Amino acid sequence: MEKKDFLEALKKLKENSKKRNFSQAVDIVINLREIDIKREDRKIDHFVNLPFERGKKIKACALVDKQLLKNAQENCDLAILNEEFPRFGKKEIKKIANDHNFFIAQANIMTEVAKYFGKVLGPRGKMPNPKAGCVVPGTADLKPVVQRLQKTARLITKNEASVKALVGFENGKDEEIAENCLFIYNSIIDDLPEGKNNIKSVILKFTMGKPYEIGKGFRHESTTVEKTGS
Template sequence: MNEALARGVKEAKENSKPRNFTQSIEIIANLKEVDIKKPENKIRQEVNLPYGRGKPIRVAVIAERELAYNAKELGLDVIEDLEEFAGDKREAKRFAKDHDFFLAQADLMPQVGKLLGPILAPRGKMPKPLPPNAPLEAMVKNLEKTVKIEMKKAPVIQVLIGTEKMPDDELAENAMAILNVVERKYERGLAHVRSLYMKTTMGTPVKVEVRR
Protein backbone atom coordinates (compact mmCIF):
# COMPACT_ATOMS: atom_id res chain seq x y z
CA MET A 1 0.00 0.00 0.00
CA ASN A 2 2.78 2.45 0.89
CA GLU A 3 4.34 2.02 -2.56
CA ALA A 4 1.01 2.80 -4.25
CA LEU A 5 0.57 5.86 -2.04
CA ALA A 6 4.10 7.06 -2.83
CA ARG A 7 3.44 6.64 -6.56
CA GLY A 8 0.23 8.63 -6.22
CA VAL A 9 2.04 11.42 -4.39
CA LYS A 10 4.80 11.49 -7.01
CA GLU A 11 2.30 11.66 -9.87
CA ALA A 12 0.29 14.40 -8.14
CA LYS A 13 3.46 16.47 -7.81
CA GLU A 14 4.51 15.85 -11.41
CA ASN A 15 1.07 16.75 -12.77
CA SER A 16 0.91 20.02 -10.86
CA LYS A 17 2.16 23.22 -12.48
CA PRO A 18 4.82 25.16 -10.57
CA ARG A 19 3.36 27.85 -8.31
CA ASN A 20 4.88 30.78 -6.48
CA PHE A 21 4.03 29.14 -3.15
CA THR A 22 4.55 25.74 -1.56
CA GLN A 23 1.50 23.62 -2.28
CA SER A 24 -0.08 21.31 0.25
CA ILE A 25 -0.68 17.64 -0.51
CA GLU A 26 -4.04 16.16 0.45
CA ILE A 27 -5.45 12.66 0.54
CA ILE A 28 -9.08 12.21 -0.52
CA ALA A 29 -10.90 9.00 0.38
CA ASN A 30 -14.44 8.40 -0.87
CA LEU A 31 -16.12 5.78 1.29
CA LYS A 32 -18.97 3.40 0.48
CA GLU A 33 -21.53 1.50 2.53
CA VAL A 34 -21.11 3.92 5.42
CA ASP A 35 -24.34 5.43 6.76
CA ILE A 36 -23.25 8.81 8.06
CA LYS A 37 -26.79 9.61 9.14
CA LYS A 38 -25.74 7.60 12.17
CA PRO A 39 -23.41 9.84 14.21
CA GLU A 40 -21.31 6.88 15.32
CA ASN A 41 -20.29 6.25 11.70
CA LYS A 42 -18.81 9.71 11.21
CA ILE A 43 -15.10 10.19 11.72
CA ARG A 44 -14.16 13.27 13.73
CA GLN A 45 -10.69 12.68 14.97
CA GLU A 46 -7.27 14.22 15.32
CA VAL A 47 -4.43 12.24 13.79
CA ASN A 48 -0.71 12.56 14.42
CA LEU A 49 1.23 12.43 11.16
CA PRO A 50 4.55 10.55 11.57
CA TYR A 51 6.43 13.18 9.56
CA GLY A 52 4.39 16.21 10.50
CA ARG A 53 2.45 18.72 8.44
CA GLY A 54 5.50 20.09 6.63
CA LYS A 55 4.63 23.70 7.32
CA PRO A 56 4.27 26.01 10.33
CA ILE A 57 1.03 26.23 12.25
CA ARG A 58 -0.57 29.18 13.99
CA VAL A 59 -1.72 28.53 17.53
CA ALA A 60 -3.76 30.97 19.60
CA VAL A 61 -3.84 30.70 23.38
CA ILE A 62 -6.69 32.08 25.48
CA ALA A 63 -5.21 32.62 28.91
CA GLU A 64 -4.44 34.94 31.79
CA ARG A 65 -1.56 35.51 34.16
CA GLU A 66 1.22 32.88 34.11
CA LEU A 67 -0.16 30.84 31.22
CA ALA A 68 -0.51 33.97 29.11
CA TYR A 69 3.07 34.95 29.95
CA ASN A 70 4.40 31.48 29.05
CA ALA A 71 2.50 31.51 25.76
CA LYS A 72 3.97 34.89 24.83
CA GLU A 73 7.45 33.60 25.66
CA LEU A 74 6.88 30.85 23.07
CA GLY A 75 5.86 33.43 20.48
CA LEU A 76 2.22 32.33 20.40
CA ASP A 77 -0.73 34.64 19.79
CA VAL A 78 -2.45 35.30 23.11
CA ILE A 79 -5.99 36.44 23.88
CA GLU A 80 -6.23 37.80 27.41
CA ASP A 81 -9.54 39.64 27.07
CA LEU A 82 -12.30 37.70 25.33
CA GLU A 83 -14.61 40.69 25.52
CA GLU A 84 -12.80 42.23 22.56
CA PHE A 85 -14.60 39.69 20.36
CA ALA A 86 -17.97 39.97 22.09
CA GLY A 87 -19.43 42.56 19.74
CA ASP A 88 -17.27 42.00 16.69
CA LYS A 89 -18.18 38.80 14.86
CA ARG A 90 -16.18 39.80 11.80
CA GLU A 91 -12.98 40.09 13.83
CA ALA A 92 -13.74 36.81 15.62
CA LYS A 93 -14.22 35.03 12.28
CA ARG A 94 -11.00 36.52 10.93
CA PHE A 95 -9.10 35.38 14.01
CA ALA A 96 -10.58 31.88 13.70
CA LYS A 97 -9.60 31.67 10.03
CA ASP A 98 -6.05 32.85 10.71
CA HIS A 99 -5.29 30.16 13.30
CA ASP A 100 -5.05 26.40 12.96
CA PHE A 101 -5.49 25.50 16.63
CA PHE A 102 -6.74 27.10 19.83
CA LEU A 103 -5.76 26.34 23.42
CA ALA A 104 -7.57 27.81 26.42
CA GLN A 105 -6.96 28.05 30.13
CA ALA A 106 -9.28 25.47 31.70
CA ASP A 107 -11.17 27.87 33.95
CA LEU A 108 -11.88 30.16 30.98
CA MET A 109 -13.58 27.45 28.92
CA PRO A 110 -17.16 28.44 29.92
CA GLN A 111 -16.49 32.01 28.80
CA VAL A 112 -14.83 30.75 25.61
CA GLY A 113 -17.85 28.58 24.85
CA LYS A 114 -20.22 31.50 25.32
CA LEU A 115 -18.31 34.15 23.36
CA LEU A 116 -16.34 32.20 20.75
CA GLY A 117 -18.10 28.83 20.65
CA PRO A 118 -20.54 29.84 17.87
CA ILE A 119 -17.56 30.86 15.72
CA LEU A 120 -15.05 28.13 16.55
CA ALA A 121 -17.29 25.06 16.92
CA PRO A 122 -18.60 24.96 13.31
CA ARG A 123 -15.00 25.22 12.11
CA GLY A 124 -13.84 22.33 14.28
CA LYS A 125 -11.55 24.67 16.22
CA MET A 126 -12.89 24.59 19.77
CA PRO A 127 -9.91 25.02 22.12
CA LYS A 128 -8.22 22.24 24.02
CA PRO A 129 -8.32 23.05 27.75
CA LEU A 130 -5.04 23.93 29.42
CA PRO A 131 -4.75 22.80 33.04
CA PRO A 132 -2.49 24.66 35.49
CA ASN A 133 1.20 24.01 34.78
CA ALA A 134 0.31 22.68 31.34
CA PRO A 135 3.38 21.60 29.27
CA LEU A 136 2.60 24.27 26.70
CA GLU A 137 5.70 23.85 24.54
CA ALA A 138 5.20 20.07 24.29
CA MET A 139 1.54 20.54 23.41
CA VAL A 140 2.41 22.94 20.60
CA LYS A 141 5.06 20.56 19.23
CA ASN A 142 2.43 17.82 19.17
CA LEU A 143 0.01 20.07 17.30
CA GLU A 144 2.67 20.62 14.63
CA LYS A 145 2.11 16.98 13.63
CA THR A 146 -1.66 17.02 14.05
CA VAL A 147 -4.42 17.13 11.43
CA LYS A 148 -8.16 16.78 11.89
CA ILE A 149 -10.44 14.41 10.03
CA GLU A 150 -13.87 16.02 9.94
CA MET A 151 -16.48 13.98 8.07
CA LYS A 152 -19.56 16.16 7.53
CA LYS A 153 -22.43 15.66 5.08
CA ALA A 154 -20.84 13.03 2.84
CA PRO A 155 -18.76 9.89 3.49
CA VAL A 156 -15.61 11.62 2.28
CA ILE A 157 -12.29 12.25 4.00
CA GLN A 158 -10.14 15.08 2.65
CA VAL A 159 -7.19 16.02 4.79
CA LEU A 160 -3.70 17.49 4.62
CA ILE A 161 -0.79 15.04 4.69
CA GLY A 162 2.07 17.49 4.09
CA THR A 163 3.55 19.68 1.37
CA GLU A 164 5.08 19.15 -2.05
CA LYS A 165 8.57 19.75 -0.62
CA MET A 166 8.39 16.62 1.53
CA PRO A 167 9.80 13.28 0.24
CA ASP A 168 7.28 10.95 -1.38
CA ASP A 169 7.88 8.15 1.13
CA GLU A 170 7.23 10.45 4.09
CA LEU A 171 3.99 11.68 2.53
CA ALA A 172 3.01 8.06 1.92
CA GLU A 173 3.58 7.25 5.61
CA ASN A 174 1.46 10.24 6.59
CA ALA A 175 -1.28 9.10 4.21
CA MET A 176 -1.16 5.63 5.74
CA ALA A 177 -1.76 7.16 9.17
CA ILE A 178 -5.05 8.55 7.82
CA LEU A 179 -6.05 5.24 6.24
CA ASN A 180 -5.28 3.43 9.49
CA VAL A 181 -8.08 5.45 11.09
CA VAL A 182 -10.52 4.10 8.49
CA GLU A 183 -9.13 0.59 8.99
CA ARG A 184 -9.78 0.74 12.72
CA LYS A 185 -13.11 2.58 12.54
CA TYR A 186 -15.10 0.20 10.37
CA GLU A 187 -15.52 -3.55 10.61
CA ARG A 188 -14.54 -4.12 6.97
CA GLY A 189 -11.68 -1.64 7.13
CA LEU A 190 -10.35 -0.41 3.80
CA ALA A 191 -13.02 -2.38 1.94
CA HIS A 192 -15.15 0.70 2.63
CA VAL A 193 -12.87 2.85 0.46
CA ARG A 194 -14.61 3.32 -2.90
CA SER A 195 -11.83 5.46 -4.36
CA LEU A 196 -8.66 7.16 -3.21
CA TYR A 197 -6.88 10.22 -4.59
CA MET A 198 -3.87 12.44 -3.97
CA LYS A 199 -3.82 16.08 -4.98
CA THR A 200 -1.82 19.25 -4.61
CA THR A 201 -3.51 22.51 -3.64
CA MET A 202 -4.01 23.63 -7.25
CA GLY A 203 -3.56 20.29 -9.00
CA THR A 204 -5.82 17.62 -10.45
CA PRO A 205 -6.58 14.62 -8.20
CA VAL A 206 -4.57 11.49 -9.02
CA LYS A 207 -6.23 8.15 -8.40
CA VAL A 208 -4.48 5.60 -6.19
CA GLU A 209 -5.32 1.91 -6.40
CA VAL A 210 -6.36 0.61 -2.99
CA ARG A 211 -5.19 -2.85 -2.00
CA ARG A 212 -7.79 -4.11 0.45
Protein backbone atom coordinates in the same frame (compact mmCIF):
# COMPACT_ATOMS: atom_id res chain seq x y z
CA MET B 1 -2.60 -0.42 0.58
CA GLU B 2 1.10 0.15 1.14
CA LYS B 3 3.57 3.01 1.30
CA LYS B 4 4.79 2.23 -2.23
CA ASP B 5 1.29 2.92 -3.59
CA PHE B 6 1.43 6.47 -2.25
CA LEU B 7 4.99 6.95 -3.48
CA GLU B 8 3.90 5.94 -6.98
CA ALA B 9 0.95 8.35 -6.82
CA LEU B 10 3.23 11.21 -5.75
CA LYS B 11 5.62 10.41 -8.59
CA LYS B 12 2.78 10.54 -11.13
CA LEU B 13 1.42 13.79 -9.68
CA LYS B 14 4.81 15.46 -9.94
CA GLU B 15 5.43 14.18 -13.46
CA ASN B 16 2.11 15.58 -14.65
CA SER B 17 2.12 18.84 -12.69
CA LYS B 18 2.66 22.18 -14.37
CA LYS B 19 5.39 24.34 -12.86
CA ARG B 20 3.88 26.84 -10.42
CA ASN B 21 5.35 29.80 -8.59
CA PHE B 22 4.36 28.22 -5.28
CA SER B 23 4.53 24.81 -3.65
CA GLN B 24 1.16 23.12 -3.99
CA ALA B 25 -0.53 21.42 -1.05
CA VAL B 26 -0.92 17.64 -1.20
CA ASP B 27 -4.29 16.36 0.03
CA ILE B 28 -5.49 12.83 0.61
CA VAL B 29 -9.19 12.08 0.09
CA ILE B 30 -10.62 8.78 1.28
CA ASN B 31 -14.10 8.04 -0.09
CA LEU B 32 -16.22 5.59 1.89
CA ARG B 33 -18.98 3.19 0.91
CA GLU B 34 -21.87 1.58 2.76
CA ILE B 35 -21.44 4.10 5.56
CA ASP B 36 -24.45 6.14 6.69
CA ILE B 37 -22.84 9.29 8.05
CA LYS B 38 -26.23 10.48 9.31
CA ARG B 39 -25.85 7.91 12.07
CA GLU B 40 -23.86 9.27 14.99
CA ASP B 41 -22.07 5.96 15.51
CA ARG B 42 -20.87 5.96 11.89
CA LYS B 43 -19.42 9.47 11.81
CA ILE B 44 -15.67 9.87 11.91
CA ASP B 45 -14.26 12.74 13.95
CA HIS B 46 -10.95 12.38 15.69
CA PHE B 47 -7.45 13.80 15.79
CA VAL B 48 -4.28 11.94 14.85
CA ASN B 49 -0.61 12.78 15.36
CA LEU B 50 1.11 12.23 12.02
CA PRO B 51 4.62 10.78 11.72
CA PHE B 52 5.90 13.97 10.07
CA GLU B 53 5.11 17.67 9.94
CA ARG B 54 3.44 18.75 6.72
CA GLY B 55 5.60 21.71 5.74
CA LYS B 56 3.32 24.46 6.95
CA LYS B 57 3.53 26.07 10.37
CA ILE B 58 0.43 25.43 12.44
CA LYS B 59 -0.61 28.58 14.30
CA ALA B 60 -2.06 28.29 17.79
CA CYS B 61 -4.02 30.85 19.82
CA ALA B 62 -4.23 30.43 23.61
CA LEU B 63 -7.22 31.59 25.67
CA VAL B 64 -6.01 31.73 29.26
CA ASP B 65 -6.07 33.49 32.62
CA LYS B 66 -3.12 35.10 34.39
CA GLN B 67 -1.79 31.78 35.66
CA LEU B 68 -0.93 30.55 32.16
CA LEU B 69 -0.48 33.86 30.36
CA LYS B 70 3.35 34.06 30.41
CA ASN B 71 3.73 30.48 29.22
CA ALA B 72 1.17 31.07 26.46
CA GLN B 73 2.91 34.24 25.29
CA GLU B 74 6.21 32.37 25.05
CA ASN B 75 4.88 29.37 23.13
CA CYS B 76 1.78 30.36 21.16
CA ASP B 77 1.32 32.68 18.20
CA LEU B 78 -1.29 34.66 20.12
CA ALA B 79 -2.33 34.68 23.78
CA ILE B 80 -5.56 36.32 24.94
CA LEU B 81 -6.21 36.94 28.63
CA ASN B 82 -9.73 36.09 29.82
CA GLU B 83 -10.13 39.58 31.29
CA GLU B 84 -9.87 40.91 27.72
CA PHE B 85 -12.50 38.57 26.21
CA PRO B 86 -15.40 41.09 26.43
CA ARG B 87 -13.60 43.66 24.27
CA PHE B 88 -13.36 41.34 21.25
CA GLY B 89 -16.13 41.84 18.70
CA LYS B 90 -17.41 39.21 16.28
CA LYS B 91 -15.47 40.66 13.34
CA GLU B 92 -12.18 40.59 15.24
CA ILE B 93 -12.79 37.05 16.50
CA LYS B 94 -13.50 35.92 12.92
CA LYS B 95 -10.15 37.33 11.82
CA ILE B 96 -8.37 35.57 14.67
CA ALA B 97 -10.18 32.32 13.78
CA ASN B 98 -9.12 32.62 10.15
CA ASP B 99 -5.50 33.28 11.14
CA HIS B 100 -5.10 30.34 13.54
CA ASN B 101 -5.42 26.58 13.07
CA PHE B 102 -5.93 25.55 16.68
CA PHE B 103 -7.23 27.20 19.84
CA ILE B 104 -5.94 26.13 23.24
CA ALA B 105 -7.97 26.96 26.33
CA GLN B 106 -7.40 26.76 30.05
CA ALA B 107 -9.90 24.27 31.47
CA ASN B 108 -11.18 26.44 34.32
CA ILE B 109 -12.25 29.27 31.96
CA MET B 110 -13.97 27.14 29.30
CA THR B 111 -17.33 28.68 30.22
CA GLU B 112 -15.97 32.13 29.38
CA VAL B 113 -14.38 30.83 26.18
CA ALA B 114 -17.71 29.38 25.06
CA LYS B 115 -19.56 32.59 25.93
CA TYR B 116 -17.32 34.97 24.00
CA PHE B 117 -15.78 32.80 21.27
CA GLY B 118 -18.17 29.88 20.83
CA LYS B 119 -20.46 31.42 18.19
CA VAL B 120 -17.51 32.00 15.86
CA LEU B 121 -15.22 29.08 16.68
CA GLY B 122 -17.97 26.45 16.97
CA PRO B 123 -19.23 26.51 13.36
CA ARG B 124 -15.62 26.52 12.13
CA GLY B 125 -14.76 23.42 14.14
CA LYS B 126 -12.12 25.37 16.04
CA MET B 127 -13.39 25.33 19.61
CA PRO B 128 -10.64 24.12 21.96
CA ASN B 129 -11.00 20.35 21.80
CA PRO B 130 -9.86 17.98 24.56
CA LYS B 131 -9.47 15.21 21.92
CA ALA B 132 -6.67 17.28 20.40
CA GLY B 133 -5.16 18.04 23.81
CA CYS B 134 -6.26 21.66 23.50
CA VAL B 135 -8.01 21.97 26.87
CA VAL B 136 -5.30 22.23 29.51
CA PRO B 137 -4.87 22.92 33.24
CA GLY B 138 -3.45 26.20 34.46
CA THR B 139 -0.19 24.44 35.33
CA ALA B 140 0.41 23.12 31.80
CA ASP B 141 3.53 23.72 29.75
CA LEU B 142 2.26 24.73 26.32
CA LYS B 143 5.53 24.13 24.48
CA PRO B 144 4.98 20.36 23.95
CA VAL B 145 1.30 21.00 23.22
CA VAL B 146 2.13 23.38 20.38
CA GLN B 147 4.89 21.07 19.12
CA ARG B 148 2.43 18.18 18.94
CA LEU B 149 -0.13 20.30 17.08
CA GLN B 150 2.39 20.78 14.27
CA LYS B 151 1.74 17.12 13.39
CA THR B 152 -1.94 16.97 14.33
CA ALA B 153 -4.60 16.35 11.68
CA ARG B 154 -8.35 16.18 12.16
CA LEU B 155 -10.07 13.33 10.35
CA ILE B 156 -13.76 14.09 9.97
CA THR B 157 -16.72 13.17 7.79
CA LYS B 158 -18.80 16.28 7.19
CA ASN B 159 -21.62 16.29 4.64
CA GLU B 160 -20.20 13.51 2.47
CA ALA B 161 -18.97 9.99 3.17
CA SER B 162 -15.35 11.02 2.75
CA VAL B 163 -12.38 12.22 4.75
CA LYS B 164 -9.94 14.83 3.46
CA ALA B 165 -6.65 15.87 5.04
CA LEU B 166 -3.51 17.83 4.21
CA VAL B 167 -0.52 15.48 4.16
CA GLY B 168 2.27 17.75 2.92
CA PHE B 169 3.44 20.06 0.16
CA GLU B 170 4.79 19.47 -3.32
CA ASN B 171 8.33 20.47 -2.32
CA GLY B 172 8.33 18.13 0.68
CA LYS B 173 10.00 14.73 0.93
CA ASP B 174 7.98 12.02 -0.82
CA GLU B 175 8.90 9.47 1.86
CA GLU B 176 7.46 11.64 4.62
CA ILE B 177 4.30 12.51 2.68
CA ALA B 178 3.75 8.82 1.89
CA GLU B 179 4.18 7.92 5.58
CA ASN B 180 1.57 10.53 6.52
CA CYS B 181 -0.81 9.14 3.88
CA LEU B 182 -0.40 5.57 5.08
CA PHE B 183 -0.88 6.60 8.70
CA ILE B 184 -4.16 8.37 7.87
CA TYR B 185 -5.35 5.47 5.71
CA ASN B 186 -4.75 2.95 8.52
CA SER B 187 -6.37 5.27 11.09
CA ILE B 188 -9.52 5.48 8.96
CA ILE B 189 -9.64 1.70 8.48
CA ASP B 190 -9.53 1.23 12.25
CA ASP B 191 -12.62 3.47 12.52
CA LEU B 192 -14.72 1.56 9.98
CA PRO B 193 -17.01 -1.36 10.92
CA GLU B 194 -15.81 -3.47 7.95
CA GLY B 195 -12.34 -1.98 7.59
CA LYS B 196 -11.00 -1.96 4.03
CA ASN B 197 -14.36 -3.10 2.66
CA ASN B 198 -15.78 0.32 3.56
CA ILE B 199 -13.15 2.13 1.46
CA LYS B 200 -14.39 3.03 -2.02
CA SER B 201 -11.39 4.97 -3.28
CA VAL B 202 -8.25 6.73 -2.11
CA ILE B 203 -7.15 9.85 -3.96
CA LEU B 204 -4.13 12.15 -3.84
CA LYS B 205 -4.31 15.63 -5.29
CA PHE B 206 -2.18 18.74 -5.68
CA THR B 207 -3.89 22.10 -5.19
CA MET B 208 -4.13 22.82 -8.93
CA GLY B 209 -3.77 19.32 -10.36
CA LYS B 210 -5.98 16.44 -11.45
CA PRO B 211 -6.95 13.90 -8.79
CA TYR B 212 -4.96 10.65 -8.87
CA GLU B 213 -6.81 7.58 -7.65
CA ILE B 214 -4.57 4.97 -6.07
CA GLY B 215 -4.52 1.83 -8.20
CA LYS B 216 -6.41 3.39 -11.11
CA GLY B 217 -4.68 6.58 -12.22
CA PHE B 218 -5.77 10.12 -13.02
CA ARG B 219 -9.44 11.03 -12.94
CA HIS B 220 -10.86 13.02 -15.84
CA GLU B 221 -13.26 14.89 -13.56
CA SER B 222 -11.93 17.43 -11.06
CA THR B 223 -14.07 16.28 -8.13
CA THR B 224 -12.48 14.04 -5.52
CA VAL B 225 -15.49 13.45 -3.26
CA GLU B 226 -18.10 10.91 -4.27
CA LYS B 227 -21.74 11.19 -3.30
CA THR B 228 -22.95 9.34 -0.23
CA GLY B 229 -24.25 5.92 -1.08
CA SER B 230 -22.60 5.81 -4.51
